[in-house]
Amino acid sequence: MNPEFERNLWLELTPRRVLQMVIVLGLIFLTLKVADPFDGRDRAAEFLFFAIVVIWGTREAAQSVVEEIRDRTWDFQRLSALTPFNMTWGELFGATSYIWLGGLICLAVMIAVQGSPVRPLNIFADLAIGLTAQSAALFASLLAVRRRQSITRLSVFQYQMFGIATAAAMWALWEPVANATMPIGISRVLWWNVTFDGRPFLAVSFALLLICLAAGCYRLMRLELQMQNRPLVWTGFIAIAAIYAAGFGRLPDSVNVAIPESEVALRLMAAALALLVVTYAAVLHEPKDRVLYRWLTEMAQKRRWTALLSRVQCWMIAYAATLLVGVFLLVRLQMMDANSLAHQQLIPLTIAVSGFLTRDLGIILYFALVPGQKRGDMPAIVALAALYGLGPQLLRSAGIDNPDFILPAFTGGWLGAAFAWAEAIGVWTLVFKRPFRTGVVSTRS
């Protein structure tokens, strides 16, 4: 047996705790049977399943590694001979083993009460939502561990909430489709010009999300165990995300949209949007390590590209991919009718969006590289909120009627594109003036 899983079983599944769980759940279901003449035990079991597996389970998953760091046992773990795969699943399933005991009891009651026919897709979805929520919580906590954030109860709550939010989003997608309460047509999915039944499509999508999150945990665990991650897997992930999003690039025929007329352009826009989200998520969650940036700069100066690629950060790859898809989109838009609205508005908008993205990345790094900065990305988020939220208001109050050029807006036009890139160049000039490149003071006096 995987030693990490076994250790967790020793800690989690003590005979007393197992007995407690069985007795408590048994009493709850017995009470429901006696008290409820309409026998709502299947809904109660489902509710309890999610309460235990999602709410409690995400907390256990979020705490698994974090607790080891707090209890100072993590260095022993990092020095073991366990593979990152064994460590990941040992932590994920081991730390939540007690939770799954309760969850599986609830699931068994659900199946028993529902009787035949058993709906396997529903059961799969319940299990997938639980597992994905726990994986998301572990993933969030591992990201924080990489950032060497201080561990507090509040931070564990944040990782738990990430897991719960993931489960809530999945549930919100699944519930209407599973119960067929939505109008026919919406419960069917048009993806890459193929119409799928909503339930299996969502089930496969959930499985894909679960695999991606589990792979993310595994990759972060590799880094914790001092192994290097080559950029290929992350590149593969963002390619999958872009292809998945691009599949929705054609709206159903019943929906009447005028721009852009090109299906390819729409798909490229969907892919670019997905990559944009991934880039922002990555840059906000990866450690902004001044020593690493100093090292990467040195490798670039020495033209040691292989070494540089070995430690390049995920947001950098996602940013490059976003720009690349943006270029393809520009080329496709350029091929369209010069008088079309798409041609006139989307080309400058695409250039503006890439400029604003570049600027925002610069702002996030600029604040993160302040010596002694301990507030994480909050100053950068406040600055971005001010730029996007207060900026237009300030310009309007200064008498400028159309301040859209400071936003990634359709009406920003070429002025917006030029403004975005001018800001980006200015911000990055400031970033490179930060002392991260020269700030090392030798301890030798």
Add this chain to the structure above:
Amino acid sequence: MIDVDSLIYEYPAKRALDGVTLGVRAQTITAFVGPNGAGKTTLLRCLAALDTPYSGTVRIGGLDTREAPRQIHAQLGYLPDFFGLYDPLSVRRCLIFSARSHALAAGEASAAAERTAEQVGLSDRLDVPAAELSRGLRQRLAIGQAIVHTPKVLLLDEPAAGLDPTARRDLSDLLVTLKRRGMTLVVSSHILAELEDYCDEMMIIEDGRIAGGGALKVREEERATIRLQLASPNDALASFLRQQNGIEVLDVNDIAASFRFSGDVSARADLLRSLVGNGFHVITFAQEAQRLQDLYFAEVKKKGGVSA
């Protein structure tokens, strides 16, 4: 066994290790000493492949810490200065888990746990939860976890902190035993007295560098310093010692001597037999360690004075 070349480790605003180059021979005990904040712990963590250096290389048993960190972890034992234990688990389970996580099979792990508990003096507490152990016993358990898989290299950061005198002596005996069994040990401490009993070499770390550029010999097995004492004065002692092969007399009078001896343990036994055979009433014949404190301050003095 351990080779470090031009190692640089940087924190965002401080260079913690500044071009450290050192070598540690197999089956020796090497001490890293120096003031707090000198870089001892950072250096140990780089040796343990727990932290990635900015530049330079660390090789453990020929393996590069950047290229093969997990292979290195498998053959390494490490006791951090601040450590934790799985408090609800028994001593036996803590040791078994540590053994299993270092790739020992289930059957082997159980035997290794019992053997290690014996070595660290915990065999009578195998079924006691770690939470119920005293501070000294927890330290022993942590050391047990670090050695249960019989690593080739053992790194210990302040191992005697919090131990009572008896436990310190036991620790010292244990480390010497582990060395004799083939282990290479590196111990970091800023308490010189505790290192004196067992370390062979000392490296003074200061401002992220090795002061003096290398290791100072504390104890040389192949050229040991022997302290000799007689029960009664004998004028012939000096001339007898100077006639022997492989002896460099450091200090001698008619009742005591101190000399360097080039020879293995059997040659040392022969010399003792010869002394007794020639009528010297020997009451002390023991290998002498140089006082670490003397070595440390001599090195510091060379550098022009450093606060200790």
